[in-house]
């Protein structure tokens with residue numbers, strides 16, 4: 001990041017900054033930054049939100065038509081924020097999940113009805129969720145939303161009990177300054193803010209790529225999702241609207257390059273071989289996109305006046321469908337911690353306040369990262385006796401209601417402390 005004004009002009013202070021500054025400045029207007037802005041504004045905080053891309057670009061790339069699985073806790077979050085009604089009509093409830101291992105015995109079927117819930121999760125379109133959020137953020141009078149606006153530099157200032165973060169950013173070719181009590185870095189997996197702070201980052205490259213697309217199937221999915229474990233990596237098939245299914249297929253990078261450059265018929269045939277015929281023939285495939293699979297962990301996600309959020313704090317492989325669900329649980333906790341700090345007259349960016357937040361989130365984050373990593377690594381080992389043990393484990397989970405209930409609780413996102421934004425509305 002570079003604080004220098006290229007035109008040699010003095011950066012202009014934002015009007016609201018002159019009137020005492022913002023409670024929170026959020027850098028990054030992806031799904032996490034937008035959700036942070038809306039959650040904090042609804043808790044009564046004045047928010048500045050900056051997104052580097054123009055709204056058109058954001059609509060093309062961030063809010064694409066890929067599918068997202070929303071777990072139970074996250075659904076309550078979106079409901080409590082008032083976002084859920086905008087996506088509910090198109091959301092597909094997952095009535096059951098079928099787990100199997102290619103080429104080995106044993107499968108498990110998890111049914112919502114047997115677990116006493118209406119759905120094991122919901123499948124929504126990322127684009128629809130993003131646009132609903134953006135609309136709410138743009139309409140919220142407590143949020144100053146600027147796009148395209150790119151953070152160029154920041155500094156944390158402490159004077160006595162007070163702590164504030166000074167920002168310099170570019171908005172439509174002009175330099176501006178603003179002040180906030182706390183800075184939330186929702187600036188993605190490569191997080192320039194994390195880099196500037198020099199926070200330790202542990203990255204692991206799985207050496208694989210996830211190929212994502214929608215496929216149409218001969219038989220209706222009837223709300224059933226599938227997780228098929230293969231030595232190359234898991235294949236997830238998610239029930240989607242319009243008789244389509246979301247297809248998330250992880251595979252070695254070279255294989256992905258070949259399949260992405262081939263024609264639809266070749267891709268469909270390979271996908272069919274990998275998944276089998278539980279949904280009949282695959283009849284059509286939509287646009288294919290690919291994501292390199294890696295994991296980023298940041299042990300220390302807070303520093304004085306700054307918190308890392310979303311992909312900046314933890315980037316997970318999409319195969320477990322947990323990245324946004326986990327981020328939403330972080331946001332709910334942060335909104336609660338900041339509300340308590342305000343009630344107790346504490347500075348919002350006080351390191352002790354932010355450390356409390358991180359402590360409250362640590363166990364959930366660690367177990368979610370571990371779960372995703374197990375899916376990627378343990379399930380990819382193909383040497384005897386691992387596949388046989390895996391089959392036995394899958395079979396056991398299918399037969400044991402207690403184990404199923406435990407796995408469901410894990411997937412739904414209810415662990416440890418439950419902040420108000422994650423609780424079902426009364």
Ligand SMILES: Cc1cc2nc3c(=O)[nH]c(=O)nc-3n(C[C@H](O)[C@H](O)[C@H](O)COP(=O)(O)OP(=O)(O)OC[C@H]3O[C@@H](n4cnc5c(N)ncnc54)[C@H](O)[C@@H]3O)c2cc1C
Nearest residue numbers: 028030032052068069151187188310311318321323324325
């Ligand atoms: C294929 C796929 C499938 C997935 N499926 C699921 C799922 O089913 N369920 C689930 O829970 N999660 C899922 N995820 C994960 C989920 O999509 C991510 O966790 C989430 O989108 C992370 O969003 P983010 O806002 O943290 O990051 P990003 O979307 O990367 O946003 C970061 C933003 O910051 C902006 N920015 C960066 N630097 C600056 C700057 N200096 N100034 C201003 N702005 C800046 C960027 O322009 C960008 O818009 C999936 C992910 C993938 C890739």
